[in-house]
Amino acid sequence: MKYLLLFPALLAGLSACTTTRPATGVQQHLYIQPDGRSQQSWKLIWEDNFNGSTLDTSKWTRIPRNNADWGKHMTSDDRCYDLKDGKLYLRGINTPDTAKDPRPFLTGGIYSKGKFAFQYGKIEIRAKLECAQGAWPAIWMLAENNKYGAYPRNGEIDIMEHLNYDSIIYQTTHSYYTLDLKQTTKPPHSGTAALRNGEFNVFGISWYPDKIVFLLNGKETFTYPRVEGADPSQWPYDQPFYLLIDQQLGGNWVGKVNPEDLPVQMIVDWVKVYQ
Numbered sequence: 001m002k003y004l005l006l007f008p009a010l011l012a013g014l015s016a017c018t019t020t021r022p023a024t025g026v027q028q029h030l031y032i033q034p035d036g037r038s039q040q041s042w043k044l045i046w047e048d049n050f051n052g053s054t055l056d057t058s059k060w061t062r063i064p065r066n067n068a069d070w071g072k073h074m075t076s077d078d079r080c081y082d083l084k085d086g087k088l089y090l091r092g093i094n095t096p097d098t099a100k101d102p103r104p105f106l107t108g109g110i111y112s113k114g115k116f117a118f119q120y121g122k123i124e125i126r127a128k129l130e131c132a133q134g135a136w137p138a139i140w141m142l143a144e145n146n147k148y149g150a151y152p153r154n155g156e157i158d159i160m161e162h163l164n165y166d167s168i169i170y171q172t173t174h175s176y177y178t179l180d181l182k183q184t185t186k187p188p189h190s191g192t193a194a195l196r197n198g199e200f201n202v203f204g205i206s207w208y209p210d211k212i213v214f215l216l217n218g219k220e221t222f223t224y225p226r227v228e229g230a231d232p233s234q235w236p237y238d239q240p241f242y243l244l245i246d247q248q249l250g251g252n253w254v255g256k257v258n259p260e261d262l263p264v265q266m267i268v269d270w271v272k273v274y275q
Contacts, residue, residue, distance in 0.1 A: 109246025
């Protein structure tokens with residue numbers, strides 16, 4: 001789905017300690033789950049409840065416009081962002097003034113790139129998805145570092161994607177293995193799950209060294225395993241990933257946008273990460 005070039009730098013190694021700690025030096029924002037920690041109870045290591053009046057810029061950045069299919073309407077325009085009553089509102093809107101910005105639509109999104117990334121653990125995001133023709137809200141993850149090369153060699157984890165007025169979400173992994181080698185069934189790289197439309201749902205994954213378990217409202221919905229003997233590109237998920245949350249509009253997959261359905265928004269209650 002996504003086509004981004006990632007940035008270089010890589011963590012030297014993993015800690016063998018029994019407690020989670022961030023990397024040292026310039027990479028303090030990288031949280032690596034120590035060996036053996038997956039056998040213990042989950043411990044909250046990072047969260048945002050969006051209780052402030054402005055976005056916490058020590059954790060998040062507004063996603064800039066990019067040339068990817070999903071990112072061509074991204075903006076930092078305040079009209080696509082709001083925080084109130086302990087919730088973050090990410091909006092897709094008709095462009096108010098096309099003389100200043102010729103794009104027909106503007107969309108809001110945030111990512112934790114350069115500020116928080118983690119390797120293995122559990123992440124949950126409580127959010128409500130509004131519907132519109134051409135709406136494509138997504139919660140997903142990309143590798144913080146350029147360990148294996150240009151996209152898609154570092155992989156992508158789509159925790160949740162929702163299209164139009166659907167009553168399901170898509171949960172997917174993408175990589176060189178699935179996109180270039182076309183290995184989408186060995187093992188299956190995508191699943192769907194029914195959500196409570198018009199209500200808050202909790203989207204997430206539990207991520208281990210040998211599998212990614214997708215979750216919806218606390219229930220396991222789809223698992224992508226690491227396959228022994230497969231091409232090494234099958235499992236780029238052995239490095240820190242950062243989080244993206246965005247209210248996308250339009251694109252080849254979701255189809256054309258109906259301007260009369262706008263504005264549309266994704267309302268985010270909280271984000272919690274455990275290791």
